[in-house]
Amino acid sequence: MIETLYGVLGAIASIGLYGLVLVVIGVLLGLLVGVLPGLTFVMGVLLLVPFTYSMDTGSALTLMLALYVAGTYGGALTSILLNIPGEPNNVPLLWDGHGMTRQGRAAEALGWAALAAFAGGLVSWVVLVFAAKPFASVALQLSSPEYFAIVLLGFASVLALTETSVVAAVIAMFVGMLISTVGVSQVTGVVRYDFGTTILRDGIDYLAVMIGMYALGEVITRFGQNFGGQVAQQPGRVATTIPGLRAIWERGGSFLRGILTGSLIGTVPGAGATVASFVSYGLEKQFGKHKREVGGASPSGVVAPQAASTATVGGALIPLLVLGIPGSAAAAVLLGVFLLHNVQPGPQIFVEQPELVYTIFAAFLLSLIFMFVIGILGARPLIRVLNFPEVYVSAFVVLFAFIGALALRQSLSDVWITLAFGVIGFAMARSDYPIAPLVLGAILGPLAERHFVTTMISSGNDWTVFFTRPISGTLMVILILLVLLLGYRAYRTSTQQPEEPERDGARQTEDT
Amino acid sequence: MSEKAVSDSTDEQRAQEAGTKERHLVSRSLLLSLIPEVVLLAAAVYLFVVALGFRQVGPSDQIGPGFWPQVLCVGIGIGALVRLGQKLRSRERRVVRDAASEADEVRMSRVVLGIALVVGYVVGMLFLGYILATALFLIAFIYLGGQRKWYVVPLGIASSLLFAYVFLKVVYIALPSGVGIFDQLTVLLYEFLGIY
Numbered sequence: 001m002i003e004t005l006y007g008v009l010g011a012i013a014s015i016g017l018y019g020l021v022l023v024v025i026g027v028l029l030g031l032l033v034g035v036l037p038g039l040t041f042v043m044g045v046l047l048l049v050p051f052t053y054s055m056d057t058g059s060a061l062t063l064m065l066a067l068y069v070a071g072t073y074g075g076a077l078t079s080i081l082l083n084i085p086g087e088p089n090n091v092p093l094l095w096d097g098h099g100m101t102r103q104g105r106a107a108e109a110l111g112w113a114a115l116a117a118f119a120g121g122l123v124s125w126v127v128l129v130f131a132a133k134p135f136a137s138v139a140l141q142l143s144s145p146e147y148f149a150i151v152l153l154g155f156a157s158v159l160a161l162t163e164t165s166v167v168a169a170v171i172a173m174f175v176g177m178l179i180s181t182v183g184v185s186q187v188t189g190v191v192r193y194d195f196g197t198t199i200l201r202d203g204i205d206y207l208a209v210m211i212g213m214y215a216l217g218e219v220i221t222r223f224g225q226n227f228g229g230q231v232a233q234q235p236g237r238v239a240t241t242i243p244g245l246r247a248i249w250e251r252g253g254s255f256l257r258g259i260l261t262g263s264l265i266g267t268v269p270g271a272g273a274t275v276a277s278f279v280s281y282g283l284e285k286q287f288g289k290h291k292r293e294v295g296g297a298s299p300s301g302v303v304a305p306q307a308a309s310t311a312t313v314g315g316a317l318i319p320l321l322v323l324g325i326p327g328s329a330a331a332a333v334l335l336g337v338f339l340l341h342n343v344q345p346g347p348q349i350f351v352e353q354p355e356l357v358y359t360i361f362a363a364f365l366l367s368l369i370f371m372f373v374i375g376i377l378g379a380r381p382l383i384r385v386l387n388f389p390e391v392y393v394s395a396f397v398v399l400f401a402f403i404g405a406l407a408l409r410q411s412l413s414d415v416w417i418t419l420a421f422g423v424i425g426f427a428m429a430r431s432d433y434p435i436a437p438l439v440l441g442a443i444l445g446p447l448a449e450r451h452f453v454t455t456m457i458s459s460g461n462d463w464t465v466f467f468t469r470p471i472s473g474t475l476m477v478i479l480i481l482l483v484l485l486l487g488y489r490a491y492r493t494s495t496q497q498p499e500e501p502e503r504d505g506a507r508q509t510e511d512t
Numbered sequence: 513m514s515e516k517a518v519s520d521s522t523d524e525q526r527a528q529e530a531g532t533k534e535r536h537l538v539s540r541s542l543l544l545s546l547i548p549e550v551v552l553l554a555a556a557v558y559l560f561v562v563a564l565g566f567r568q569v570g571p572s573d574q575i576g577p578g579f580w581p582q583v584l585c586v587g588i589g590i591g592a593l594v595r596l597g598q599k600l601r602s603r604e605r606r607v608v609r610d611a612a613s614e615a616d617e618v619r620m621s622r623v624v625l626g627i628a629l630v631v632g633y634v635v636g637m638l639f640l641g642y643i644l645a646t647a648l649f650l651i652a653f654i655y656l657g658g659q660r661k662w663y664v665v666p667l668g669i670a671s672s673l674l675f676a677y678v679f680l681k682v683v684y685i686a687l688p689s690g691v692g693i694f695d696q697l698t699v700l701l702y703e704f705l706g707i708y
Contacts, residue, residue: 050679050683053684171587171591171595178588190569192566192577192581219626223629224618224619225617226657389659391654392654392659394653395654398630398653399646402634403675407679410686419630419634422630430618433548453579457574
């Protein structure tokens with residue numbers, strides 16, 4: 001623990017002016033992306049990918065992590081002041097945050113949101129820094145059966161937290177996994193599903209899928225809506241009032257619930273800030289000390305979801321660094337950056353490249369500090385950005401999306417793949433199929449196949465090995481219970497009265 | 513027949529016609545809603561069959577390259593069948609429009625236009641080169657997106673040149689230069705920008 005602390009402090013001290021500039025740029029971009037409608041912080045992180053090619057791994061991750069952290073908070077400004085959610089995870093802030101604004105308490109609401117984001121991120125940072133290495137030591141003992149069980153559990157957890165039909169989510173996940181089988185098999189070297197084309201023989205990079213579905217799919221939808229929707233009315237005076245210690249103590253339970261929810265949900269692949277934010281709000285309304293006020297203009301209704309949103313960052317980084325399994329969509333992009341720089345995250349990274357790990361820890365902490373300061377000071381100019389017509393933003397999103405795709409393997413094949421998945425993403429949203437499980441399937445599918453096939457080969461096709469090994473056996477039992485729960489939920493949904501499907505719920509933007 | 517009786521009879525006729533129209537609407541809506549599942553089922557069957565033909569590597573009792581895709585295809589097929597069943601059982605779906613969603617309504621003609629623009633952009637990159645294709649795309653997208661200001665054209669051109677400079681010179685991404693005369697134009701522009 002002491003060694004970790006020294007490592008982190010050393011990384012902070014040696015980050016240098018270049019590193020600090022990257023953090024500030026990342027935070028500014030994250031806040032901007034959070035404020036702008038039609039842009040999520042997952043898209044922001046994705047669209048930064050091409051800029052990171054010429055950087056070293058540490059700098060690339062610093063920039064993207066700063067955007068990720070700040071992006072979980074940026075949308076709070078528009079939610080509270082203008083009743084427009086800048087990001088999906090900021091929707092709960094509309095109810096109480098904007099409620100407080102209508103009562104003339106906007107400054108107070110902004111203060112609670114800023115503090116909650118900082119506190120949520122800080123606690124999850126502490127958990128990340130001090131828990132990641134011990135988890136990594138345990139992870140070094142794991143083998144293929146355990147990894148397969150963990151990946152399956154990750155899949156099941158995503159399905160359990162889906163807001164849409166479980167069956168639709170399962171189909172989407174399987175489709176994603178099937179997409180990942182295109183190209184050369186990692187295990188056997190056999191070419192699959194290429195249909196004689198070079199484009200498919202090279203395989204389908206999951207980043208191209210993500211860019212297409214999240215960025216391009218959203219642009220197509222917004223173009224189809226003629227960029228209609230709410231028009232922002234500029235608020236009068238924008239100020240932030242940080243609450244006093246007594247008030248903070250009074251809302252301590254809300255902070256704790258939000259932070260715990262966010263940290264835990266952040267570790268689940270495919271469930272990120274949006275899910276954490278809604279779950280936390282729901283818990284606050286059910287169990288909070290001020291539950292009767294929540295839904296009106298209660299600071300608890302701001303604190304819990306915002307703390308949860310930012311806490312997911314630390315939570316998502318734990319499985320990413322320890323197991324190489326991303327805990328969120330944005331973490332999946334970070335995984336892509338690792339791989340593009342030929343670094344495989346996992347337990348061995350703590351042994352082979354500890355300085356990179358400490359750099360990530362340092363970047364996370366500095367991003368939180370700058371997010372807090374710039375978020376408070378920059379609230380007014382950030383809100384003004386909403387005057388900018390969305391069509392310009394969307395046009396440039398397309399440019400960045402194709403550049404990002406082109407830069408993956410310097411091939412136009414990826415541009416075509418991105419385009420195809422942009423159209424598929426749009427079609428999926430219209431058909432009430434969630435995107436997040438598909439993307440997760442595309443990311444984790446190869447891992448699942450590799451560990452499954454390796455286990456079967458080494459055990460002589462003995463499938464019981466998944467249950468006879470203690471850790472994988474325990475995980476498989478949990479998995480079976482979860483699948484039974486999902487099956488029951490799916491059965492209940494199918495026997496209930498049909499409801500009009502919610503288009504926004506099917507597009508779990510950001511969260512994978 | 514009294515006027516009231518005639519009026520009542522006409523009202524009844526109208527109500528029947530409205531009911532018939534609504535039933536047709538619901539049936540059409542239901543059929544359209546089944547398309548994704550039918551496509552998924554057909555694709556799952558087709559891809560399963562294709563996977564049967566993957567070359568077996570290693571001993572014959574070892575799991576082959578086709579096993580995993582086949583499992584996934586079976587999963588997709590079963591899922592599609594379940595969704596089909598769910599949708600057919602809930603035949604009384606009604607398409608309800610509420611005022612709040614009108615503003616967010618997606619018009620398919622605009623979606624097709626949007627897709628055509630991005631497809632045109634990619635094709636344009638191949639033949640016209642990145643700089644020209646990007647400028648044309650930006651101008652067309654912003655113009656058709658509703659912003660018909662005088663500065664859209666210079667903005668499109670300037671942005672295209674800036675992007676090309678940044679991504680070629682700073683980020684070192686190889687951008688398409690087009691074919692024939694457009695390739696030559698691209699080289700001239702690169703020289704103008706100081707890239708070559």
